Amino acid sequence: MIQIDRRIIYLIIALAMILPFFFQMGLPIPITKEVKDIYDYIETLTPDDVVILSADYSPSVEPELSPMFDALFRHCLKNDIKVIAMSLYIEGPGLIAPMIQEAATDYKKVNGVDYAFMPWVIGYSIVVMNMMENINRAFPTDYYGTAISELPIFQNIKNFEDYDLIVSFTGSSAYGLWLTFGHEPYGVTLATGVTAVSAADLYPYIQSGQFLGMLGGLKGAAEYETLIDEKRMATMGMEAQNWAHVIIILFIIIGNIGHIAISRQKKARS
């Protein structure tokens, strides 16, 4: 029992993750407070308010984080809130560009008027510091090369005083840059979306009020999709995650039963 070939384990895990995409159970997704707090805050914003969504991640964690970005971007567009989409990571803009275009088409929003898409600029913390002082200095042009002084959305957006919420989606500790150089010196409201493995690190910051809320892993994204009533990538992915977790738990149980049986045999022999 404790010597199952690892190829069999890999095959079972592969099936557990592939089959749910074809056979959906449609289980209800419970909403956690950390996710609801972000949703409720965005619901209070008006069309004059500005939300910055920063996709600070690389393709390795895209399946977990892109659905979060997509859900929040759609929520903001749905409520006519102005959005600035950006990334501190060089690979970020390429990942979010298709989602931005699709959501903008769905909600009939215009680039440069209802939302803006910024290019990658070198510097991580320097970009955050520059944005807090003067967004024009941080991003002289948008992703498509248009000077931001020519974009109507930036008529009333100059610096940190104009940002109503910043959400950093990250698989690393990039949320710390926004915390250190955005929230602490300037007091901007922050939220974050992180991978499931990083989620445990964020609870102290949420309890202290430094982060408004958190979307943790694919489940966080699925919860948000449930809240905005748009069941898309994350909700579908949760079915696969459901069964992957169950299979891993079963393997742990089988491994432990085998371990206990062998320990008893050894004791009996001695």
Added chain:
Amino acid sequence: MGLVFGIQYFVPHRVSEQFFQAFLDWSVVIGIFGSLIAYFSFYRAHGMRIKRKAPAWPYSFVAIAMSLAIALFGFIQGRSEGMVFMNMYSYILVPIESTMFSLLAFYIASAAYRAFRARSAQATALLIAAVIVMLGRVPLGESISFWHKIWPTLPTFTDIANWILNVPNMAAKRGMGLGIGLGIMMLSLKIVLGIERSYMGSGD
């Protein structure tokens, strides 16, 4: 410089703000030159591997060829949707990186089966907490909490998982965070005061 920025942070004067803005502009320029050094280092390291015919040197050749190709297409055609640059990015780089990370699921399953054993009281507590959190983080955990339907005051797997993350996990993380924070402060002070100089290669 550490002291200068310490003073700058606490002095809200026009001169101080101009100094900070100049620093931000310079940082971007330094960052760009830093990337040039990174490119040089990348080509030098892989070039040496090819020259020496080091083990797996053909991969170095592929790395150099691909980096030059993607840059070339980017400069010639631009990076709009449908161009070769974006296709290379979307259909080569993104799937490669996602695949590498997704392999973790298979390794975790295999490792959990082989190594996650209830060998002691602490290991058993960790194992139980892990199973509850895993169940609490998926919709199935809520659905199989049948007792909650009979006695609604009893917590579901999701409630218990949230409690584990919000109370014992947070207490441990906060303790570690405070320790790390104090360590960073001490190290920063040592660097600013010139006591710690090993980062400059002095070996002190």
